[in-house]
Amino acid sequence: MRPFEEEFELLNDTLQEMGALVAHSVHRSVLSLVEKNEDYAHQVIRDESRIDQMEIQIDDLAASLIVREQPVARDMRLVVAAIKISTDLERMGDLAVHIAERALSLMTQPPLPETVNFGELSSLAESMVLSSLDSFVKRDAQAARGVLEQDDRVDRHRNAIQHQLTQLMQKDPSTVTRAIDYLIVARKLERIGDHATNIAEDVIFLAQGVDVRRPREAQVA
Amino acid sequence: MGTSPARITPNASPTKMPTTHTENQSQVQTATPKMRASNINFYYGSFKALHDVSLDFAANKVTALIGPSGCGKSTFLRNLNRINETLRDTRIEGEITLDGENILDKDVTEIRRRIGMVFQRPNPFPKSIFENIIYGPRINGLLKNRSAAEVVEQSLRRAALWDEVKDKLHDSAYAISGGQQQRLCIARALAVDPEVLLLDEPCSALDPIATAKIEDLLVSLKHQCTIVIVTHNMQQAARVADTTGFFLLGKLIEHDKTDVIFKNPAKKETEDYITGRFG
Numbered sequence: 001m002r003p004f005e006e007e008f009e010l011l012n013d014t015l016q017e018m019g020a021l022v023a024h025s026v027h028r029s030v031l032s033l034v035e036k037n038e039d040y041a042h043q044v045i046r047d048e049s050r051i052d053q054m055e056i057q058i059d060d061l062a063a064s065l066i067v068r069e070q071p072v073a074r075d076m077r078l079v080v081a082a083i084k085i086s087t088d089l090e091r092m093g094d095l096a097v098h099i100a101e102r103a104l105s106l107m108t109q110p111p112l113p114e115t116v117n118f119g120e121l122s123s124l125a126e127s128m129v130l131s132s133l134d135s136f137v138k139r140d141a142q143a144a145r146g147v148l149e150q151d152d153r154v155d156r157h158r159n160a161i162q163h164q165l166t167q168l169m170q171k172d173p174s175t176v177t178r179a180i181d182y183l184i185v186a187r188k189l190e191r192i193g194d195h196a197t198n199i200a201e202d203v204i205f206l207a208q209g210v211d212v213r214r215p216r217e218a219q220v221a
Numbered sequence: 222m223g224t225s226p227a228r229i230t231p232n233a234s235p236t237k238m239p240t241t242h243t244e245n246q247s248q249v250q251t252a253t254p255k256m257r258a259s260n261i262n263f264y265y266g267s268f269k270a271l272h273d274v275s276l277d278f279a280a281n282k283v284t285a286l287i288g289p290s291g292c293g294k295s296t297f298l299r300n301l302n303r304i305n306e307t308l309r310d311t312r313i314e315g316e317i318t319l320d321g322e323n324i325l326d327k328d329v330t331e332i333r334r335r336i337g338m339v340f341q342r343p344n345p346f347p348k349s350i351f352e353n354i355i356y357g358p359r360i361n362g363l364l365k366n367r368s369a370a371e372v373v374e375q376s377l378r379r380a381a382l383w384d385e386v387k388d389k390l391h392d393s394a395y396a397i398s399g400g401q402q403q404r405l406c407i408a409r410a411l412a413v414d415p416e417v418l419l420l421d422e423p424c425s426a427l428d429p430i431a432t433a434k435i436e437d438l439l440v441s442l443k444h445q446c447t448i449v450i451v452t453h454n455m456q457q458a459a460r461v462a463d464t465t466g467f468f469l470l471g472k473l474i475e476h477d478k479t480d481v482i483f484k485n486p487a488k489k490e491t492e493d494y495i496t497g498r499f500g
């Protein structure tokens with residue numbers, strides 16, 4: 001392998017490592033919420049700075065590869081995708097922190113009078129994170145397209161939760177503080193799904209050179 | 222996000238197949254190309270340097286030819302204005318047309334006027350700047366309706382050199398810089414109003430600033446003529462060319478829009494070469 005090939009490998013590996021770390025954080029943030037586990041929440045908050053550092057590391061590596069190798073074709077697509085994916089991962093890390101913070105806040109409050117089912121929304125968001133990362137590792141555009149299809153379902157679950165919580169707050173204003181925490185969590189989980197969708201789009205670009213965000217006609221022109 | 226799988230091109234495959242060379246190598250077919258090379262085989266003695274190369278050159282476009290050293294880029298380019306004919310013991314098969322007419326059936330002087338050539342090293346004549354420019358128009362009888370001074374000024378302006386040399390037109394052509402000499406050679410080629418301009422690595426002896434000037438020039442010149450450039454500089458091809466052809470071992474592997482070649486080439490050989498993983 002030529003030296004520059006090793007650096008493209010390193011970029012790829014660092015991105016995978018960052019992805020694994022972020023997937024962990026998202027998972028732990030959800031666990032901290034549903035299991036009311038303080039340790040998990042603190043781990044998520046602690047890992048944030050490591051995630052931030054990895055984003056910087058990836059951007060530096062990508063920038064120096066652009067300067068030195070002036071990458072084209074699949075190398076170019078990796079560098080472009082890496083810069084974008086690392087940004088999405090960093091945002092996901094932040095969102096996991098926000099969820100963990102809400103989870104800590106909720107631990108200090110009494111439970112809501114009725115159960116709000118976060119199971120489906122959180123497992124959908126988590127599965128989008130994992131599938132998008134897996135599609136990156138395997139350069140699997142087919143799998144990435146599967147992630148794009150899940151985005152609508154996340155929106156639907158979030159709307160249902162929002163509806164339930166709004167009604168609850170109207171019925172019983174004493175629940176407002178807690179309900180708002182839960183609303184924020186639902187919103188953050190939805191945003192995590194959005195970032196997973198972005199990553200899936202980048203994987204399709206990486207694997208096939210196709211920009212799915214653009215209408216077909218514009219690509220041909 | 223609003224994405225739909227239907228928008229994804231079906232032919233894009235993550236793993237590229239090695240080329241079979243049986244299919245047509247060019248993705249860019251032009252209805253009425255300015256020039257067309259069809260099934261060109263070329264031999265230096267018994268050595269076959271070009272294998273069944275077919276390539277269209279669209280009018281008023283820049284076509285770049287890239288590929289590793291010895292792959293036949295210069296050989297192909299030099300066939301386009303029949304310079305290879307001057308070599309002994311060479312043979313060409315196939316057809317090359319200019320505006321639909323076979324250039325091999327035409328008067329060679331006429332062809333060389335209509336299809337100009339600029340070489341790797343600037344090669345001005347050991348004469349004044351003025352004499353370098355006026356030589357071609359004079360021997361081609363193009364000074365009947367226009368004065369020599371007019372032709373010289375226009376040619377130098379078209380080559381973006383006029384302002385730099387207008388006060389020393391009668392100085393030796395060797396008294397200007399390499400980058401200026403190369404633009405002088407382009408001006409000289411333009412002086413006879415060619416329809417096609419062939420350039421063989423015209424910037425390889427120039428610094429980045431002189432190179433940028435030539436690249437700007439090429440982009441502006443394509444409104445007046447059709448341009449074919451051989452280059453080893455990938456970024457140069459990406460910057461100036463509308464379409465790019467990749468040659469390997471005397472074969473045209475792939476010809477497509479420059480953007481496609483550098484973002485997502487169809488052939489593994491092309492990708493390996495342009496990403497530096499060749500060999």
Ligand SMILES: Nc1ncnc2c1ncn2[C@@H]1O[C@H](COP(=O)(O)OP(=O)(O)OP(=O)(O)O)[C@@H](O)[C@H]1O
Pocket residue numbers: 265268270288289290291292293294295296297308
């Ligand atoms: N005058 C010649 N006589 C015999 N063989 C030649 C001659 N000129 C070129 N060749 C051979 O033909 C092949 C193609 O050469 P050509 O000069 O066209 O390559 P190229 O792609 O322009 O390479 P480079 O990038 O180094 O300029 C090479 O194998 C070369 O050795």
Ligand SMILES: [Mg+2]
Pocket residue numbers: 294295296421
């Ligand atoms: Mg050559």
